[in-house]
Amino acid sequence: MSLLEVKNLHTYFDTKRGLVKAVNGVSFSVDEGRTLGIVGESGSGKSQTAMSILQLFESNQKIYDGEIIFDGEVISKYNENQLRKIRGNDISMIFQEPMTSLNPVFTVEKQISEVLILHQGMTKKEASVKSKEMLEAVKIPNAERVLKSYPHQLSGGMSQRVMIAMALACNPRILIADEPTTALDVIIQAEILKLMNDLKTNFKTSILFITHDLGVISQMADDVIVMYGGKIVEAAPIMSIFKDARHPYTKRLMAAFLKTDINSRKDHDQVAPDLYEAENEVFDFKNFRENGVADSDWHQVADNHFVAVNLLNKENV
Numbered sequence: 001m002s003l004l005e006v007k008n009l010h011t012y013f014d015t016k017r018g019l020v021k022a023v024n025g026v027s028f029s030v031d032e033g034r035t036l037g038i039v040g041e042s043g044s045g046k047s048q049t050a051m052s053i054l055q056l057f058e059s060n061q062k063i064y065d066g067e068i069i070f071d072g073e074v075i076s077k078y079n080e081n082q083l084r085k086i087r088g089n090d091i092s093m094i095f096q097e098p099m100t101s102l103n104p105v106f107t108v109e110k111q112i113s114e115v116l117i118l119h120q121g122m123t124k125k126e127a128s129v130k131s132k133e134m135l136e137a138v139k140i141p142n143a144e145r146v147l148k149s150y151p152h153q154l155s156g157g158m159s160q161r162v163m164i165a166m167a168l169a170c171n172p173r174i175l176i177a178d179e180p181t182t183a184l185d186v187i188i189q190a191e192i193l194k195l196m197n198d199l200k201t202n203f204k205t206s207i208l209f210i211t212h213d214l215g216v217i218s219q220m221a222d223d224v225i226v227m228y229g230g231k232i233v234e235a236a237p238i239m240s241i242f243k244d245a246r247h248p249y250t251k252r253l254m255a256a257f258l259k260t261d262i263n264s265r266k267d268h269d270q271v272a273p274d275l276y277e278a279e280n281e282v283f284d285f286k287n288f289r290e291n292g293v294a295d296s297d298w299h300q301v302a303d304n305h306f307v308a309v310n311l312l313n314k315e316n317v
Contacts, residue, residue: 002029009066011052022048024230033204037221045230046210089119092172094180098159102151109147134165176208214257231294236305246307248275283309
């Protein structure tokens with residue numbers, strides 16, 4: 001049984017102009033000790049999918065349909081008190097914006113210690129010692145000084161590392177990482193990714209890794225889902241995505257990623273790759289091609305490789 005299962009999740013915002021369907025029928029699962037990568041452009045629903053798991057919602061936002069199951073429990077039905085017991089303890093999250101996620105009126109030590117005292121039952125002194133150890137684990141120099149600092153006294157990269165230390169403090173069973181290395185330089189980024197992979201290996205922690213960076217995903221993920229317009233358009237093991245992407249949107253992402261190689265030089269007369277070459281007598285991508293929205297049928301094209309398509313003859317599939 002999967003540690004986390006998301007079934008037909010619909011998370012909407014109720015606005016003056018009507019419902020905004022941020023997450024529109026998303027389903028996936030994460031097994032113990034594995035990393036699921038979620039990729040897609042800004043506004044594709046990646047972060048809102050993650051927020052839905054712990055119900056970290058705005059006042060006009062809620063789950064309209066679907067279930068979220070953690071360790072056999074339907075946590076999408078939990079009340080606020082029940083959710084507090086798993087937030088930061090069983091399921092932790094590294095937020096995308098550390099400068100706004102850290103409380104500006106409390107020191108770093110106070111904020112990390114609070115998690116340890118609340119969820120681990122530590123004394124104030126024990127929590128202080130553990131807090132310093134966590135800062136050192138994420139390669140923060142002069143951890144003693146940083147513990148006594150306030151968020152506004154830290155750089156963006158330093159704040160991000162504090163957020164990561166806080167998320168890892170209780171050795172969570174699931175770590176949700178929403179663009180966790182965005183503000184970090186490449187050396188620190190590599191160290192943080194290694195730290196997260198070590199956590200997965202040593203504690204069998206499952207990771208939900210959200211990013212637009214396919215290079216990072218290639219280092220971190222076992223499986224990948226590609227989101228577009230609040231829906232999943234392709235899901236597959238990591239190697240299948242890189243070697244045999246089928247959906248035109250996934251191919252577009254791959255093409256954009258490969259173009260970042262500054263050493264590549266293409267002939268100007270070279271014909272652009274056909275994004276729709278996977279279409280055949282069984283399926284096409286008519287809805288995506290004509291209307292820019294994900295097709296409604298979910299079709300298996302290889303082992304554990306699924307694509308959102310328009311089936312041409314559903315009776316024979």
